[in-house]
Amino acid sequence: MESKAMNIHAEPTRLTMIKSGASAAIPIMMGYLPIAITYGVLAQQSGMNYTELTLMSVLVFAGAAQFMAANMLAIGIGAIEIIIATFVLNFRHFVMSLSFMNRLKGIPIKMKLPLSLGLTDETFSVASLHPDEAKQPYGVWFYAAMIVTAYSSWVAGSFLGGVLGDVIPPRLSESMGIALYAMFIGLLVPSIKKQRRIIPIVIIAMAVNYTMSLWLAEGWAIVAGTLVGGLGGIWILERGDSK
């Protein structure tokens, strides 16, 4: 992935950006497909029809929140509670979007807006570790293609799961539960190899998230871990440090 980003020659075109964006989304697809299929199955069992469960993926595009909603629907929890819980769980995307949009300063709002709507933990992580594209011509197409690829696999997987049921053998889909974590690790480790000083940021975030998750809802714990861990960057990262 790293090398692909650097392979872009002096003159990237819109097409090369779209291609490298789509290929940067391959690990996301590998993680999303089995999860989306599982979501589709669960949502269908919780009483949602195909249109509803697919529409939820189209409009919400947030895995953990959709699982939670399907579970809550199944046990008959009310609309307001589901919506509030969704807000809490997804609020972390505000922090992530702030970080990502800050890199896209100067890019017209009509491009920034759709990109911000496609922000998930996974698309944010991949986008953030490809910061150089933001400064290159046609760079937005890299992010757009990456997000569209991830989004399509999420929506398609949900629909497949709802209609066909579990098409991936349960043993395999269980093992694939590690995929997104492995992707996060695969994104983080090369950065750590390049700059060891970011290690404290990561460790603090993990520790704060873990500690807070004992007291708070998962959503707030992740927000706290991300904000407090990121604070370390004020001292650790250099002025104008973009990576």
Added chain:
Amino acid sequence: MTMWIIIGMAVVTAIPRMLPAFIIDRVTFPDWVNRWLNAIPYAALGALIFPGIMTVKDNAPHVGIIGGLVAVALAWLGLDIILVVLGSILTVFLITL
């Protein structure tokens, strides 16, 4: 009713995602805020990995931890991220046989 829940979820998810796109061009952050925001991806990755990775298999936190350590090793060796993901899936598949 489900439709209204979906619309409500979509709204409360979209607003926090979109808001920064509108405000970012209207504010100029001091440099320390920029550094904070630039460190957010590393912090977010940390928080997304741990402790969540221990829930890969219910009541067996070691499965996720071992899968994660394999991912760290493969990534450290400089393997392409797709191979890191595949290697870690294979590890979990084998240890849960």
